[in-house]
Amino acid sequence: MKKTFILLYAALTAALMVWGFYQAIYVAPDDALQGYVFRIIYYHVPSASVAFLFFAVSLLGSIGYLAWRRSRPEWAQISDAWALAGAEVGVVFCSVVLTTGPLWGRRAWGIWWTWDARLTTTLVLWLIYVSYLLLRRFAAGPQVQTYAAVLGIFGAIDVPIVYMSNRWWRTQHPAPVFGGSEGSGMAPSMAHVLLWNMLAWLCWGLLILVLRYQVERKRQQITEKEALDALQAHI
């Protein structure tokens, strides 16, 4: 039953990805100013949205771990697994943002990179969560999960700063398309393509998020069992 559901979900996700790609390349019109290269937005913006969402998952997981680490160890481990999965998959999507953005910028602005507020805060966000993953990978000792949770919470503070950066400061990055000032927005023929791609990347992201969570939970269970076996061997 579970396997059938996963296969059906994966098939639906694949269909959405194909549909989103078809819409982005063959259906969406060229932008009046930017022309064909504007189509990069259909992968760039959904990746940013999904990255933000998964960093929020990591934030909730980190808070859950800190809240339950003494009172409910099992819940704390589950929260920690979600925190790790959210951070790792968030970094994957943020990496997509940081590579597709400069590709678009090279054609639109003539430069690969500029130290403007939106780009810099996004790079800082990526660096914070990469350091979170490195901490978890290389640090040892019983406090690693606690340190990681604290770093995960501080890292998440950068998410609203990234989101608001091109509202608070004058930036080279384009003004917000949705939720921006008066006159912002997108032609319906482009907006529905963007929404299809957002849905497709969200489904894809959720699939790998849950996979990563399952792998981490399994690792926790193996580590716990080995620790128990080692204790029993001593008694």
Add this chain to the structure above:
Amino acid sequence: MDQAAVLDHQFVAAAYCVTWAIQLSYLLWLGLKWRAQKRNAGSSPRNSH
């Protein structure tokens, strides 16, 4: 097709390919990790008790 249009196509293709390369590489890494974990758990002598 003029030079600018060709370049536009190349940049869009590069962005889409890079996106898929990153996503599929991660999925592959995750799959290998999951398989290694399953193999280790299965071959561990403690699991045979």
